[in-house]
Amino acid sequence: MLSSQDLAALMRSARGGDDEAYRRLLRHLALWLRVVARRGLARAGRGAEDSEDIVQDTLLAMHLKRDTWDDSQPLEPWLRAIVHHKVVDHLRRRGFREHLDIADYAESLAAFQPVEESASADARQMLRALPERQRTIVEAISIEGHSARDVGQRLGMSEGAVRVALHRALKILAVAYRRGPS
Amino acid sequence: MKTDQLIAALAADRTAEPFGRRFVLSFLIGGLISLGLFLAILGPRHDLAEALATWRFDFKIVLMVLILGLAFSFCREVARPVAPPHPARGLLLPLAALVAALVIELVIVPRAAWGTRLVGSNSLICLTAIPFFSIGPLIAVLAILRSGAPTSPALAGAAAGLLAAACGATLYAFHCFDDSPLFVATWYTLAALPVVGIGALAGRRLLRW
Numbered sequence: 001m002l003s004s005q006d007l008a009a010l011m012r013s014a015r016g017g018d019d020e021a022y023r024r025l026l027r028h029l030a031l032w033l034r035v036v037a038r039r040g041l042a043r044a045g046r047g048a049e050d051s052e053d054i055v056q057d058t059l060l061a062m063h064l065k066r067d068t069w070d071d072s073q074p075l076e077p078w079l080r081a082i083v084h085h086k087v088v089d090h091l092r093r094r095g096f097r098e099h100l101d102i103a104d105y106a107e108s109l110a111a112f113q114p115v116e117e118s119a120s121a122d123a124r125q126m127l128r129a130l131p132e133r134q135r136t137i138v139e140a141i142s143i144e145g146h147s148a149r150d151v152g153q154r155l156g157m158s159e160g161a162v163r164v165a166l167h168r169a170l171k172i173l174a175v176a177y178r179r180g181p182s
Numbered sequence: 183m184k185t186d187q188l189i190a191a192l193a194a195d196r197t198a199e200p201f202g203r204r205f206v207l208s209f210l211i212g213g214l215i216s217l218g219l220f221l222a223i224l225g226p227r228h229d230l231a232e233a234l235a236t237w238r239f240d241f242k243i244v245l246m247v248l249i250l251g252l253a254f255s256f257c258r259e260v261a262r263p264v265a266p267p268h269p270a271r272g273l274l275l276p277l278a279a280l281v282a283a284l285v286i287e288l289v290i291v292p293r294a295a296w297g298t299r300l301v302g303s304n305s306l307i308c309l310t311a312i313p314f315f316s317i318g319p320l321i322a323v324l325a326i327l328r329s330g331a332p333t334s335p336a337l338a339g340a341a342a343g344l345l346a347a348a349c350g351a352t353l354y355a356f357h358c359f360d361d362s363p364l365f366v367a368t369w370y371t372l373a374a375l376p377v378v379g380i381g382a383l384a385g386r387r388l389l390r391w
C-alpha cells in the first residue's frame with residue numbers, strides 16, 4: 001500500500017515525465033476509487049453495477065484536471081475533492097438527493113481492502129462516442145497496448161499528432177462519461 | 183474498456199502546463215484585447231495629469247486596481263477543487279475603503295450637491311462601457327476555467343464575471359470624469375452586476391465537469 005506522501009511523490013515524478021510512476025499512481029487510485037464508488041452506491045441504495053463507470057470517469061477527471069493540483073499543497077485533499085465532486089454528481093444523476101459526506105465512507109488512501117473490478121458494460125459504447133481515427137488511436141494504445149510512436153508509424157502520423165489526438169479523445173470521453181450511456 | 187486499459191491511455195497522454203500559469207496567460211490575453219479596444223474607442227481623459235493630483239481620482243484608480251487584484255486571486259482559487267475556506271474575504275477590504283470614502287464625501291460635500299455628484303454626467307456611458315470592456319476578459323477567463331476544476335460552477339462563473347467587470351471598470355475609470363465616490367459606488371456597481379450575473383449563468387452551463 002502507498003502512503004499519501006508516496007502518492008504525492010508519484011504525482012511529482014509523473015509531472016516530471018515519468019510514465020511508469022503515473023501508471024502506478026493511477027492503478028492505486030483506481031483500487032481506492034472502486035471501494036469508494038461501491039460504498040457511495042450502497043449508501044444511496046444502488047447496486048454496484050455502475051461502479052466501474054464512476055471509477056473510470058473519476059480517473060479521467062483526475063487526469064484531465066491534474067494540473068489544478070498545486071504541488072506546494074498536500075495531494076490527498078485534492079484527490080478527495082475530485083472524488084467527492086464526481087461521486088456525488090453520479091449519485092445525483094441516479095436520483096439520490098440526500099446529503100452525502102465522502103469523509104463518512106471513503107477511508108484512508110493508504111489502507112483499504114481492494115475489491116474486484118466488475119465488468120463495465122457500457123465502456124465499449126463510450127469509445128463509440130469518438131470519431132473513427134481517435135477511436136483507433138485510443139484502442140491501439142489502451143486495449144492493444146502500443147506506444148504513441150508505434151501507433152503514429154502505423155497510421156502515418158507523427159508521435160506528437162497521435163498525442164494531440166489522444167488528448168482530444170480523452171476530453172470527448174470525459175464528456176461521454178458525464179452524460180452517461182444513452 | 184477495462185480500467186487498466188484506460189490507465190494505459192491516460193499515461194500516454196502528456197500535456198499539462200501548470201494551471202496557474204495558463205490562467206494568468208489567458209487573463210492577460212482577454213485584458214489586452216480590452217485595453218486595445220479602450221485605447222481605440224475611448225482612451226484616457228485628456229486632463230489625466232491634473233486628475234492624478236486629486237484624491238478622488240487617485241482613490242478611484244487605487245480602488246479599481248485593488249478589486250482587480252483581489253478578484254483575480256478569488257477567481258483563481260475557486261477554479262481549483264480545494265479552495266481556501268473564505269476565498270472572497272479579501273474583497274471586504276475594498277468594500278470598507280469605499281464605505282469610508284463615501285462617508286468622507288458626504289461630510290465634505292454640501293447636501294445640495296450630493297445629487298449632482300451621484301448622477302454625474304457619464305452614467306449611461308459608464309453602464310455600457312464597463313460591460314463592453316468586460317466581454318474579452320470574461321470569454322478568456324471562462325475558457326480557461328473550463329480546464330479548471332471548480333466545485334461550484336456558478337460561483338466560479340460569478341468570480342469570472344467579477345474579474346472581467348473589474349477589468350472593464352479599471353479601464354473605464356481612466357476615461358471617466360466623474361470621480362466622486364458617490365458616482366463610483368452607484369454606477370460602477372450597477373454596471374458590474376449584469377457581468378457577474380452573466381458569468382454565473384454561463385458558469386453553470388459551461389463549467390460543469
